[in-house]
Every structure is written in structure tokens, then in C-alpha cells.
Amino acid sequence: MIVGILKEIKPSESRVSMTPAGVELMAAAGHTVLVQNGAGQGSGWEDAVYVQAGARLVAAAADIYAQAEMVMHVKEPLPAEYDLIRPEQIVFTYLHLAADETLTRALIKARSVNIGYETIQKPDGSLPLLTPMSEVAGRMSIQQAAKYLEKPNGGRGLLLGGVPGVEPATVLILGGGTVGTEAAKMACGLGAKVYLLEKSLSRLRHLADILPANCFLLMSGPETIRRLLPEADAVIGAVLLPGAKAPHLVTREMLKSVRPGAVLVDVAIDQGGCFETSRPTTHTDPVYTVDGVLHYTVANMPGAVPRTSTLALTNATLPYALEIANKGWRRAVRENAEIAWGANVILGQVTHPAVAEAFGLTYTPVAQVA
DSSP, rough: OOEOOOOOOSOOOOSSSHHHHHHHHHTTOOOOEEETTTTTTGGGGGGGHHHHHTEEEESOHHHHHHHHEEEEOOOOOOOOHHTTTOOOOOOEEEGGGGGGGGHHHHHHHOOOOOEGGGGGTTTTTTOTTTTHHHHHHHHHHHHHHHHHHHHGGTOOOOOOTTTBBBOOEEEEEESHHHHHHHHHHHHTTOOEEEEEESHHHHHHHHHHSSSSSTEEEOOOOOHHHHHHHHSSEEEOOOOOOOTTTOOOOOOOOOTTTTTTEEEEGGGGGGOOSSSTOOOBBBBTBBEEEETTTTEEOOOTTGGSSSHHHHHHHHHHHHHHHHHHHHOOOHHHHOOHHHHHHHHEEEEEEOOOHHHHHHHTTTTTGGGGGG
């Protein structure tokens, strides 16, 4: 198969969808790998390293789209790419379609084969290609909260962990999945007072065994959120419904109870955000203020640490990319239920139920088009 590795064009996005080591393995399996010029520079890999690994350099994204049977990105295709996507071409990347109707309809029109990293799912419900970036984003969320709590950055002027004789900041984390767990580890390690809210009792029991005593675990619900918001100096939105739009757990009305200078970090922004006042921002302009409360809502947080993120991402995505390339998408979808869950829009049909529900579109099981 001809596999194309595209240079990211989302603002301030420096990750790349495959490392040179990944290219070497793909080439060893008999596949042709096209890498767009400069694709790996932001993550620290020059073009020459990709050539040594067996890739062929291609100058323009349009040429990769014209030649490759499967194209790989980190982030979703942007409008400038919509018309480049060919019928039956495999697009393997993070898609987050339930939060983007325009992209969804563009991929339906393209009649391409669109497999989303974020919805590939194991039998136990875990999301193996979302997990590594969730680990990065969860840890980064606390770093950003700590930074924006500083007075010069518009915050309340608090040190997250306090000092002897001075209370630490209070961090409220909404969601106990990978993002929330990693955020809690970081915040607790810095000495903050942490509340983590989660709806699953079994998950709360698990977290009780692994998180330290300065993390207080509570069953999530509107009343609990309303009660804790006035105490919070930082709120981390870590909610995920696989493939679906995130629910608004903090409404505009509830925001009025949050202290001025507090920081909201919405890691769920890729799926629409879990704060009603959230809107996507970029690394170059990451924050804005509503009712005196800072909002950090960067839609590609791990892009700020591209070396770490690219290595972690390739570790997770490469086995699936190899299977799709080795078998072709139809056989891969039929033989691997995890990849079948990743199928979002196939040949003009919406094949993920959460995406169909988000926009009132017809859902077609992937087995009917594979």
C-alpha cells in the first residue's frame, strides 16, 4: 500500500503522525511511505532521517493525496484539504466528528474511508489511540492551570501547592478517565487539594487505590459540581463520551459562582467542550476570560510537546496502521473489531452511532459497507 504522512497545518501543531522508526517498519513490511517535506521538523526529525528510514519525500500535500491509498495526519483534515480527499482513500487520524458537522459532511461527500484514532476501541471499552494523548493532555492541564493561576497571567496569584503555613490551591477535576487520573496525579504531586468527580462507582473504587490522600473522590452530579465550584481555584474538564459530543457540566449560570481569577482548563474541547462557555483556542492565543474566569481551551494541547507526543502516538497507532496497510481496510474492519469501531464515515455512510446521533444523520453499521 502507498501510505502518505502529511505535514500538520493546524495552527501551532508540530506533531507528526509517524516517526522515522515507524516508517522503517512500514517499509520493511513492503509498503511505500511518502512523507511531506518538513513533516517531522517540529518534532525534531529532519527530512534526511526519513529518507534513511526508507521514505520518499514529497513536496506538496496535494501530491500525497493524489498518490497515497492511505493518508495519515495527527489532527483532522482542514477545509483546504477537503477537495483533495479521493473516493475510497483511507484517512487515518484523529477526527472528532461529533463536534464538527462541516467536516463530517465533507467526508460524506468525499466518499472516503475515514477511521478515527479516538474511536478505535478495545473489548474492555478502553481507547488505545486516545490514551497516550489523554495522558499527555491530563498532565499538561495541571501545568497550564498552575501557570495561569499566576497573577501576571491573569490568575488569582496562587501557587498550586502552597507552602508551609499557607493553604494550597483547590483543583476540581470533572471525570476520572485517563485525562482526569493523570491530572489528579500531577495536581496531588504538586501538593494541591484535589477533588475528582466520577460517575462510575467501580472507577472511583479503583482510583481510591491508586491516588494519594490529598485527592478526594466523589460521585459526580450537578449538585456536587455546584457545591464545589465556589471553592475551586482551577477546574479541569476531563469528560469523554467516546465519539460523541461532550456534555456541558458547567453552565454559564454555574460559572457565576466561580471565583474571579480562577482557571478552567477544558481538555474535552476537541469534542465540543464540557463548559458551556468554552470555544476552541490555539497555543498562540490560548486563554480568554468570561465573568472574570480564565478559560484555557486549546484544541490540540499535546501539540505543545510534540517530541513526547509523537513518540507516544506512534507507539500506539503503528500496529493499527500496519494492519490496515497489510490487509486493506475492508479485511481489517471485518477481522478486527477494534478497527471497526474506528470507522466513522465510510464511502459516504455514517458508520459510528454517536456521529450520526450528533447531527441527525442515518447510521449504517460498518459491516454493511465493508
